[in-house]
Amino acid sequence: MGRVRKALAGPWVIAVVVVAVGGVGFGLYWFQPWKLWQDQTVQEALPGVAQTSAPPAEASSDETTAQPSPATGPQTLAGGELISHEHETSGRVKLVRLADGSHVVRLENLDTSNGPDLRVWLTDAPVKRGQAGWRVFDDGKYVSLGKLKGNKGSQNYALPRDVDPASYRSVSIWCDRFDVSFGAAELDRV
Structure with a gap:
């Protein structure tokens, strides 16, 4: 009788261990808890804005550094x-029209948690x-602008090109895996 119980217990124990290990593996993949302790900082310049340095010492005070004019440079719309x-x-969101007529959503001084499958949505x-x-x-109309490049920075x-920015009113840092917003900003027109 003892041998029969031992023989039956072996396959059940193995099955339970396999299911438990599989469950833990799936949970780790799905939730990716290590991301809560990993920050990724991205610092991008706004496209179309020339990076300038201080003018040389011999330059006169009348000279100005190359800055885009409001007519030709990027314009913040909202x-x-x-x-x-x-x-x-926390941070700031801007909807910017570039000199070539294209638009970007700019996140400035973003600071949020890292997480699985984070996206930037215009909604x-x-x-x-x-x-x-x-x-x-x-719940309504939204456009995914891609994966969040980093949970900190600008x-x-x-x-x-086929998206009319005037028909959207907010930006969300969206966790696509869990269908939840980490944070959002209302786009107030400038």
Whole structure:
């Protein structure tokens, strides 16, 4: 009788161990908890803005450094401050028209948690504070501008040419895996 129990217990134990290991592996893949302790900083310049250095000492005070004029350089059309949703999030969002007529969403001084499958979304949803705002951005019209390049820093996300930026009113740092906003900003027209 003891041998029969031992023989039956062996396959069950192995099956339970295999299922447990598989479950832990899936959980680690799905949640990626290590990202909570990994920061990725990205510092991108705004396209079309020449990086200038201080003028040489012999230059007269009448000379100016090369700066784009408002007519030919990037123009901020709208912007707003990021508010926290699922994760503590801060920074500023700008909708910018570049000199060539294209548009970018610019995140400045972004500071949020890292997470699995984070995206930058341009949406038509209003920004709501607290838990009421966590899941509203996929209810209406939205455009994914791509994966979040870094959870800290300043970065640019190009809008597709066929997207009319005037028909969108907010930007969300969206976790596509869990369908939740980490943070969002209302785009107030300038």
